[in-house]
Amino acid sequence: MLSAASFSTLLSLFTVVSSLSPYPKLQAGQCKNLPNTPEWPSDVEWAKLKTAVKGRLLKPDPPAAPCHSGSNLFSVEACEDVTKGFRDSAWHARHPTSNMWQNYNNYSCMPGASGACTTGGYPIYVVEAKEASDVKAAVDFARDHNIRLNIKSTGHDFLGRSVQPNSLSIWTHNLNTKTWYPTTFAPQNCNISIPGAAVRAGAGNRWSEVSKEARARNLMVVSGAFSTVSLGGFLSNGGHGGLSAKYGLGADQVLEIDLVTPMGEIITANECQNTDYFWAMRGGGGSTYGVALAYVIKALPSERSVTIRGSLYGWDEITYWYTQWSKIAMVGGGGYFDGYPAKGDGKVTWSVAVPGFSRDQAHALVDPILDGLAKINGRQPTGYGSGGRDSSGDDDGDRSSSRSGDTDRDEEKRRVRLARRNVHASVSWHEHETWEEAEKWLYTRSELSVFGDPTSALNKRSTEATEATFPGMGTNKIIASWLYSAEDNQKPGLKQALMGAFDETTQMLNDATMGIGTHKPPHMRGGGNAVNPAFRTAIMRPASELQWTGTDRTVLAKKWKDADKFTESYRSLAPQGGTYANEAFADTRDWQHAFWGSNYERLLDIKMKVDPYGVFYCRSCVGSEFFMDNSGQLCVKS
Template sequence: MIYLCLPILLVLTPGSSNMKLRDVSISGMHLFTALTYLSSTRIFAEATNRPRCKCQPKQSCWPDSHAWSRLNITTNGALLKTVPPGIVCYPGPAYDKEACEKISELSKLHTWISQSPFNVMHAGWNGNPCPPTNGTEANGTCNSLLGDPVYVINVTEPSQVEAGVKFAAKYNVRLIVKNTGHEFLGRSSGAHSLSIWTHNLQSVEFSENFKPESCPQAKPHSAVTVGAGLQWKELVTQAGKHGKLVVTGGNPTVGCIGGFLQGGGHSPISNKYGLAVDQVLEFKLITPAGKYITANECENSDYFWALRGGGGSTFGVVTSATLKTYPTQPMITAVQSFNLTSDKTDIFWEWMAYVHSEIPRLSEAGVMGYSFIFGNANSGQLSWMALLSTVGGDIDKLTELLNPLYANATTSRYENDISWSQNNITFPDYQSFFTAVFQPETVGGTAVLPSRLLDGRALTEDPTLFAATLKKMWSPFVGAYLGHLVGGPGVAQYKNVDMALNPAWRRTYNHFIAASGFDTEDVKDVVVNNARNVLEYNLRKLAPETGQYLNEALYNSEGWQQANWGENYPRLYSFKNEIDPNGVLYCFNCVGSERWVESYNGTLCRASWAS
């Protein structure tokens, strides 16, 4: 539970009309946020009248079969009763060995997960309620209530979302939103819930002269309006047919405008064009009150501000968004590899500190891409691999920019310990680059992703500290260090645009992840504790004044409000309370979620201080 940053708070005791002073433990929340919450007279007035917990099946408050039937009719037969695919692996009438073997293979594929109304990519955060068992009949039962929704609305039009939101509000049922299920913190699933599944909102419309509604003075822009369920692999193909480029994510199965976009959305071409959220011209959404609205700079601008970086499943259910498009460009790419050829691991970490100190220079020159440090923590075998690109230009220019790295590698300090290579390829357009480089991944276990946005100071000021930090964190717990060179000039160019995105992004060069994970519950706590107490702790020391990317961060990260949104959190928190005082939309570590506590069995209740 997160508590407020004051020694004594004025708190309304549940069940009483009198306000009393009560001691409250303090940590982890911005002072202004606390004062904003406590000064809300509406929250005080409603506190004694609102149900303390979301309703659950078998409770008298749970909608009866007639209510669910009416919702099904209202949504034109779109209501689905959850039947976990993994149930075919468990004792009972549904057990089917052959089907279990098939599901066990399919469940590893992002493509299959995105097409499933129920399954998500990292189910370990929700208790992994009904995992497939590779054909072997499981011991125990398939208890899907641990993390799966009870019902799902298979949305194909906005009116169905309206009906679902109003139903959840009326009956005090937990409401969740799933797009593709490609989500690292379990936010697209939840126990005892009704799920809005947006995967089948697949519309695409290109325009050369798009103007946001109610903005007659706006400058027309080449743009594309896409439905909430469209994935990048589909939009890249469609854009390519129009000779266009869109600022995409780096995985083909990620949804274009769901949590990825609303959380910021870094891209392989962010260095030139900005983050995905910088491309938004307009949203269409259903608010927590069940109202279908348009949000842009001229209409519902407060929603437009919040949705650009405030996170998904929080301020409304987005059904479509309009994004800028650009003429497609060639992509010039170099694949680098640096390998430790001796047992001198200190030399390797020293070398990595030097390489990272070069990232700001490269980024300012238009170089972008991804890097990976991997190897065997016990044997000392370590490697760095990077896929670095420029939009346009030529390979000679890119190689010239990279030459200082090779020159340093061949000095007497490193020549006997570091080997290197570079392979080059030029793609004629963005579609061919995206299709060749980014392939659907397989799912294995649950990712644990302590991360940090690294600015120029963190990367260049103290190479000795940088090397020591990488060395200190490296252990068998760490699968790899992932570097996302997705900041720089293109992102910084929007620094004066007012939006909810963490301002630290505007000075970021490298989004750095110390990646680990777990396959089974018995090792979960060990892995997460190491991630929090070693990995995240040291990354914060390396860059204490930046933050993290909220879509790729440690589960229940310390001080996540400040880390995710920086100085924007108080305004976001206030707006969330204004538009959704009853918590119709909730997701883990999302804006306002500290007002709620989720128990081990999925029960979602108001936190004691937020009663």
């Protein structure tokens, strides 16, 4: 039995412990301040912040305000622009608070004239950051006034992590400088010089801007498939693209990071100084350890490449291709699978780019796989007889890209007809002198027109085409995904796991962009980074994209459940594995380890050390499990 005195000592100990939170400077139950409460900063204090950021403090209306008669911005023409803009990723990126997926802003102001329009789902104030001191002023203000802090660059985030209600937001879109190092780069306070070209690029740069300057220098950078994504969010969690299977993830190319810490210091992190930041901010999540101002990233000499594209029909063919994919991944080839495998004829398009390969090398690699594919549905006997490789008329390198749009469309129709009979005829091959040309083919996935109007995509044949509509853009989107290794793809349960991750309305957008380069990144600095270790064995990221229109919350709840079910189906094949935190279901079970694996505990330690006041928060980000969002108010859990 405890004596009364010991019991009371224990009780007071418990009271002390339970009033603590893992954040050294936050109490359990403590909440961020809300507008219209006495704790919210006064107009005078906001005016001081405005002066500190040279006038760049905005109080924006919700993006769709021009469509609502109650708004000062109401106008039919402006509303038409908004409605069109909602379908365009670049439009969202140019707006200080807009994000692309409406299911994450509480449907608080939609382009349709019906329904309310409030800032309820959006930040209240925005610092339009143009220099480091703007970012510092915003971070200091949020910390000192206990205000919820948001970071928005482009608003692409599939987990809704760039929009937070009742917050002060830092809009990094205009942190877009670029400084090139043509031959070597020397990290600050390191006694080393890293050979090869590099660029110091502001974190708000979109990849199209950096790639454009790289191309002008006959260089290439590891970027993603979509040119309007910015460096900040992409590099924070890894970032993969057509070059990753050969050269590693985006985060593996980072040589140095300039940032503002949660305590408001402006620092530079690299392999010699501020190494915890350097490790954590390359893969350990955005909006967690600070605001990245700029990254120095490696640039590589542009390479000739081959791209190949073909079609699959149904689960047996898809599963077969997955079992073969490691042959491509382990020579540095990367690609994508697009389609609706659970709908109609189950057509899925695959595309691949193999940097450094000639067409003959590519044929030697892929033809035997196609021969195997042909046997599955008896689509054709093996070999390249009539209707085969030559008669597809598309095995002619870049010459075909100069054809007229009509000829292109005729070619495509013919290929589709032939494809149903003949596997080889479904395949187009292109050899490109530069990576820039290869990217145009790889990322313009016109056959399924998932990136918008197929005619314009065919005619343009350029990366600009991918700036247009993306499935679900401006409406609702949730992604379910998992990372699969070569071994996973050989498991007998593969087909079942994939089939369990789709219904008729769900699109497959599988990034098969991992391989030898992500397993052993050739240019990674500092001995490692915080990227999910599952990337180091993965060869692909099978993904189910749920997209729908409307604002019905019952539909949202149903889709949320489906995303959980689909994720678990993927996970059943590789329960010890994980997924990519930028392209996954926000409520993935045990997201901590699913997104960061065995790195999670170290990341959490760093978070508690560098951000004792919990200045940075985002959904399913490191350290967010100790917060709860009470209808827009962020509080430390009791």
